[in-house]
Amino acid sequence: xxxxxxxxxxxxxxxxxxxxxxxxxxxxxxxxxxxxxxxxxxxxxxxxxxxxxxxxxxxxxxxxxxxxxxxxxxxxxxxxxxxxxxxxxxxxxxxxxxxxxxxxxxxxxxxxxxxxxxxxxxxxxxxxxxxxxxxxxxxxxxxxxxxxxxxxxxxxxxxxxxxxxxxxxxxxxxxxxxxxxxxxxxxxxxxxxxxxxxxxxxxxxxxxxxxxxxxxxxxxxxxxxxxxxxxxxxxxxxxxxxxxxxxxxxxxxxxxxxxxxxxxxxxxxxxxxxxxxxxxxxxxxxxxxxxxxxxxxxxxxxxxxxxxxxxxxxxxxxxxxxxxxxxxxxxxxxxxxxxxxxxxxxxxxxxxxxxxxxxxxxxxxxxxxxxxxxxxxxxxxxxxxxxxxxxxxxxxxxxxxxxxxxxxxxxxxxxxxxxxxxxxxxxxxxxxxxxxxxxxxxxxxxxxxxxxxxxxxxxxxxxxxxxxx
RNA sequence: GGCGACAUAGCCAAGUGGCAAGGCAGAGGACUGCAAAUCCUCCAUCCCCGGUUCGAAUCCGGGUGUCGCCUCCA
Numbered sequence: 001x002x003x004x005x006x007x008x009x010x011x012x013x014x015x016x017x018x019x020x021x022x023x024x025x026x027x028x029x030x031x032x033x034x035x036x037x038x039x040x041x042x043x044x045x046x047x048x049x050x051x052x053x054x055x056x057x058x059x060x061x062x063x064x065x066x067x068x069x070x071x072x073x074x075x076x077x078x079x080x081x082x083x084x085x086x087x088x089x090x091x092x093x094x095x096x097x098x099x100x101x102x103x104x105x106x107x108x109x110x111x112x113x114x115x116x117x118x119x120x121x122x123x124x125x126x127x128x129x130x131x132x133x134x135x136x137x138x139x140x141x142x143x144x145x146x147x148x149x150x151x152x153x154x155x156x157x158x159x160x161x162x163x164x165x166x167x168x169x170x171x172x173x174x175x176x177x178x179x180x181x182x183x184x185x186x187x188x189x190x191x192x193x194x195x196x197x198x199x200x201x202x203x204x205x206x207x208x209x210x211x212x213x214x215x216x217x218x219x220x221x222x223x224x225x226x227x228x229x230x231x232x233x234x235x236x237x238x239x240x241x242x243x244x245x246x247x248x249x250x251x252x253x254x255x256x257x258x259x260x261x262x263x264x265x266x267x268x269x270x271x272x273x274x275x276x277x278x279x280x281x282x283x284x285x286x287x288x289x290x291x292x293x294x295x296x297x298x299x300x301x302x303x304x305x306x307x308x309x310x311x312x313x314x315x316x317x318x319x320x321x322x323x324x325x326x327x328x329x330x331x332x333x334x335x336x337x338x339x340x341x342x343x344x345x346x347x348x349x350x351x352x353x354x355x356x357x358x359x360x361x362x363x364x365x366x367x368x369x370x371x372x373x374x375x376x377x378x379x380x381x382x383x384x385x386x387x388x389x390x391x392x393x394x395x396x397x398x399x400x401x402x403x404x405x406x407x408x409x410x411x412x413x414x415x416x417x418x419x420x421x422x423x424x425x426x427x428x429x430x431x432x433x434x435x436x437x438x439x440x441x442x443x444x445x446x447x448x449x450x451x452x453x454x455x456x457x458x459x460x461x462x463x464x465x466x467x468x469x
Numbered sequence: 470g471g472c473g474a475c476a477u478a479g480c481c482a483a484g485u486g487g488c489a490a491g492g493c494a495g496a497g498g499a500c501u502g503c504a505a506a507u508c509c510u511c512c513a514u515c516c517c518c519g520g521u522u523c524g525a526a527u528c529c530g531g532g533u534g535u536c537g538c539c540u541c542c543a
Contacts, residue, residue: 010473028543036543043543071541152472155538161471162539180540204541226543231472233541257474258537267542294492295482300475300536307481310493317492320506354490358483367483370491380507384500439502446504457505464506 005362007253008154012362017221023059024216025051028225031068032092033077035275039259039266043226045289046256046297048105053359053407064215065108067093070115070201075190085191099276102285104409110215114207118193121202121210125182127244137173139185139198145178148239155231180236182206205236218245224254260302287312290410293365321376322401323414323466324383325394332391341393344382348396351375355404417467
């Protein structure tokens with residue numbers, strides 16, 4: 001049974017979907033005014049694994065992740081760059097998809113844009129107005145939080161606490177300081193749409209309520225996002241959606257912990273924002289992914305280049321192992337497993353069971369990764385054994401890594417490197433030289449190949465080659 | 470002020486009652502012509518003080534320390 005931590009209850013709960021066998025997931029996606037940073041990446045990667053795992057377990061998953069393509073930041077940036085808001089969005093959605101792909105993040109089933117759902121947003125605001133849960137003031141429309149008695153239930157606060165903690169000067173036109181805007185009156189030179197309240201644009205929170213229910217129905221199974229969205233964003237989504245439908249908006253709230261960089265919060269003012277685009281230039285994006293997965297998704301993590309290097313080395317061991325298994329498979333023999341091999345096959349099975357148990361337990365990827373390395377040791381011992389290897393055994397081990405990769409997405413493409421004739425000849429020459437104990441020639445060939453990016457490793461079973469990482 | 474996290478080896482990090490996973494770094498060893506890779510061995514009284522229990526990293530109370538959120542930042 002899969003257990004998932006629910007922010008709403010503060011405990012792990014058994015995952016029971018609204019309709020059997022189907023799961024709808026909505027995630028708050030990027031505001032597409034810039035490249036996304038590694039903190040955003042942590043959220044996207046976590047949700048990607050969640051989604052992959054549920055699919056793997058046989059659920060029919062529908063995953064929706066929006067693009068916020070209209071807000072103050074979008075408008076400001078478009079002005080700076082002297083392009084339209086829409087051009088800005090188009091550009092950074094493309095960049096998002098490229099960077100996400102490099103991180104092994106699969107595209108969402110639906111990727112709605114706020115500006116393409118204005119009718120749904122307007123309908124939702126109208127419903128709230130009809131029910132007396134919203135009010136219009138001079139072309140702006142606000143949500144009336146006092147009309148929604150359970151406001152604050154997700155973040156565990158009540159209205160008076162929130163009001164007294166308010167750090168921003170109160171807008172006189174609002175009935176309550178915590179009331180938030182659903183529709184903003186048009187400002188000159190900014191994008192706007194027709195509405196019953198005059199031209200304007202949607203507030204931030206309303207787009208998620210409108211789009212999530214549009215694609216997934218009134219009650220979502222899982223709604224995910226960064227921890228800092230709990231308040232006010234997700235609190236407001238609940239108020240809007242439940243206010244309009246009278247039904248539970250979300251069964252399971254999933255929130256991903258914060259990522260710090262060099263022990264500091266990433267922020268523009270500290271000038272320490274690291275985008276995935278930047279990181280891709282010097283580091284391996286899949287190592288970043290593996291780094292994220294090596295801690296529990298709800299814990300805060302601290303990123304440094306040093307840690308990334310540590311992770312990269314660890315990950316390289318797994319890549320090498322899978323590569324070596326594939327290469328060795330060419331020389332493996334048919335036949336039934338001997339005793340030693342039977343024991344190994346049992347270990348493959350128990351590693352798999354352990355892996356799945358870890359994943360079932362609130363997606364404990366850190367623990368699951370432990371199983372990958374435990375089996376790696378056994379597999380390496382097997383590859384080193386003098387008695388040769390059997391196809392069936394190598395296949396089983398390989399499948400273990402392929403299945404775990406399907407869920408976690410950590411392996412590089414590790415098809416064995418095919419050698420061209422020239423290199424094949426060099427290898428032959430080197431083997432001959434080694435037989436003659438002519439180490440000078442042998443080493444020279446090894447060095448020469450290294451310069452062209454091919455690494456040789458002499459093993460008791462013969463020479464092994466791979467491309468330099 | 471309110472709400473909520475977290476504290477495990479040199480570093481990263483799992484583990485929520487029964488002899489403390491895994492990775493990186495380090496030391497020693499095996500294998501090897503050398504190298505690389507790999508394997509073996511070594512490396513933690515789980516922030517402090519009380520309590521509950523046959524038994525606590527794990528539960529309870531009290532400290533200390535770090536951090537997040539409290540109107541648009543993932």
